Amino acid sequence: QSTSTFQWPNAQLSYADLQLYEGDLSIFTDGCPMRGDSSTIPAQWLRLAYHDMSTHSVDDGTGGLDSSIQYELDMPQNIGEGMALSLNDFLSIGIVGPILGLADVMAMGVVFAVVGCGGPIIPYRAGRIDASTAGPGSVPQPQEDLATQTEKFKQMGFNATEMIMLVACGHTLGGVRQVDFPLIVTDVEDAFQNFDTTPQAYDNTIVSQFLQNTTQDVLSIGPNVTTRSDFRIFSSDGNVTMQSLLDPDTYIQTCGALLERMIDTVPSDMTLTEAISEPFDYLISDPSTVINPTEGATLTMFWVDREGSFCPSTGCSVESSGTEEVSFTTLANIQGFTAERYMFNTTINTTTSISKFWFEINNSGSDPITVDNGGGGFVIDQDSLFLDMRRSQTIIGSFPEFLRLVVAVRGDATSTASMTIFNPKGNATAPPFIPVITVIDLVLDEANPPDGNVTTMGNATTVTGFVDFSATSGGTTYTLP
Ligand code: HEM
Numbered sequence: 519q520s521t522s523t524f525q526w527p528n529a530q531l532s533y534a535d536l537q538l539y540e541g542d543l544s545i546f547t548d549g550c551p552m553r554g555d556s557s558t559i560p561a562q563w564l565r566l567a568y569h570d571m572s573t574h575s576v577d578d579g580t581g582g583l584d585s586s587i588q589y590e591l592d593m594p595q596n597i598g599e600g601m602a603l604s605l606n607d608f609l610s611i612g613i614v615g616p617i618l619g620l621a622d623v624m625a626m627g628v629v630f631a632v633v634g635c636g637g638p639i640i641p642y643r644a645g646r647i648d649a650s651t652a653g654p655g656s657v658p659q660p661q662e663d664l665a666t667q668t669e670k671f672k673q674m675g676f677n678a679t680e681m682i683m684l685v686a687c688g689h690t691l692g693g694v695r696q697v698d699f700p701l702i703v704t705d706v707e708d709a710f711q712n713f714d715t716t717p718q719a720y721d722n723t724i725v726s727q728f729l730q731n732t733t734q735d736v737l738s739i740g741p742n743v744t745t746r747s748d749f750r751i752f753s754s755d756g757n758v759t760m761q762s763l764l765d766p767d768t769y770i771q772t773c774g775a776l777l778e779r780m781i782d783t784v785p786s787d788m789t790l791t792e793a794i795s796e797p798f799d800y801l802i803s804d805p806s807t808v809i810n811p812t813e814g815a816t817l818t819m820f821w822v823d824r825e826g827s828f829c830p831s832t833g834c835s836v837e838s839s840g841t842e843e844v845s846f847t848t849l850a851n852i853q854g855f856t857a858e859r860y861m862f863n864t865t866i867n868t869t870t871s872i873s874k875f876w877f878e879i880n881n882s883g884s885d886p887i888t889v890d891n892g893g894g895g896f897v898i899d900q901d902s903l904f905l906d907m908r909r910s911q912t913i914i915g916s917f918p919e920f921l922r923l924v925v926a927v928r929g930d931a932t933s934t935a936s937m938t939i940f941n942p943k944g945n946a947t948a949p950p951f952i953p954v955i956t957v958i959d960l961v962l963d964e965a966n967p968p969d970g971n972v973t974t975m976g977n978a979t980t981v982t983g984f985v986d987f988s989a990t991s992g993g994t995t996y997t998l999p
Pocket residue numbers: 557558560561562564565568597598599600658659660661667684685687688689691692693694695696698699747
């Protein structure tokens with residue numbers, strides 16, 4: 519392939535791609551693992567996202583998957599220990615930040631939850647904005663009548679048939695906890711009641727067992743008739759929809775499409791990115807380069823300097839200094855993708871610098887392929903402020919580990935620089951997790967005297983990796999997000 523739909527730089531898509539295909543979320547979901555001795559982590563993540571989405575109103579375009587659930591945990595419809603545990607999961611691994619907020623990570627959690635239990639691959643879009651207050655308590659409850667529930671689903675944007683489908687697509691995982699729902703699971707000996715006999719498989723057993731009258735779903739056959747909400751919903755059209763979901767492929771396809779719509783149900787003032795359904799072909803990441811040419815190919819990076827000369831005396835091309843196989847998440851593995859990361863190492867003159875770069879892939883026996891970001895090359899917007907990767911370091915041996923960051927500013931000792939640190943949860947140990955943003959001025963790094971016209975500023979430390987830099991030099995302000 520000589521072209522890529524992905525245009526560099528795009529922090530949002532790069533980061534979403536990174537988290538989907540190389541990130542850590544799948545550690546929680548691979549193999550559909552249990553949470554303690556009752557439910558599974560994927561079941562809890564799926565329920566959390568569904569409840570968060572349920573606040574959407576098609577009438578006025580408010581609510582949807584916006585992480586408002588953080589502020590709704592004391593509402594009776596959101597009872598269940600899985601809610602807070604899941605939110606903790608998302609905040610515990612350093613993914614939530616200014617690029618993907620909590621709502622975006624919750625949506626990605628659904629993608630991993632479903633695939634981790636063997637379900638369909640749901641295309642992912644980023645761009646949700648986190649709410650800062652609670653939404654309405656509009657999540658349907660088991661004791662409500664069919665008309666009320668149908669109306670609530672309609673408000674979320676799902677018609678009566680889609681309501682049946684969506685519930686059947688949700689209640690394939692997990693079940694009901696006795697302590698939280700004592701009027702539904704009345705036997706105190708029964709701590710947890712799975713919806714079907716395959717609670718760790720994303721399959722249509724919930725459907726087939728319902729139709730065969732062998733269901734164990736306590737929301738269908740529980741002792742309390744009032745809370746047999748699954749029964750009322752599933753049979754609301756004479757089982758026509760449930761019959762259609764008896765075919766496993768139809769079930770998987772239907773659920774994939776409906777859950778995609780579910781996670782993409784957002785307030786109408788939010789715009790989501792295009793869907794990511796596979797790893798981008800060529801992705802430049804800083805400081806590494808990820809592309810996926812044929813194995814055994816050689817790769818060359820070319821660049822032009824700031825003065826526009828194609829090949830300055832200091833050189834203009836370098837061959838890749840090494841490769842490593844990208845360790846992909848399950849999501850890419852089950853789609854059959856593999857990739858190699860190609861690294862490049864070269865010295866760039868600080869004065870003539872670099873204005874754009876591109877690559878050439880040489881597979882023996884075929885024409886070289888140019889990878890140039892759709893024609894324009896990979897353009898370096900500004901080179902007056904950059905992170906000095908070689909002097910920055912992770913300080914280990916302390917808890918939490920922290921980063922010592924050093925930036926270089928083109929200018930003299932009168933230049934100033936600052937860094938804005940995004941901490942996704944401050945010191946909070948339980949929801950709601952509210953981001954804390956701090957700005958720190960960087961001081962001149964005495965240990966590293968100016969080199970040419972580049973001054974080094976640094977010695978600032980942070981425990982999060984979400985840092986923006988800003989510098990003023992010669993009257994101009996530069997930013998490095
Ligand atoms: C009228 C609609 C619905 C009602 C009344 C309902 C009710 C319930 C109840 C009472 C539980 C037990 C929760 C617990 O013990 O922690 C539950 C669990 C669950 N629900 Fe629903 N639900 C509905 C629709 C949905 C939908 C549309 C989805 C997702 C698409 C969904 C996904 C789940 C999941 C995955 C669980 C298992 C949670 C776990 O095991 O921790 N539900 N539901």
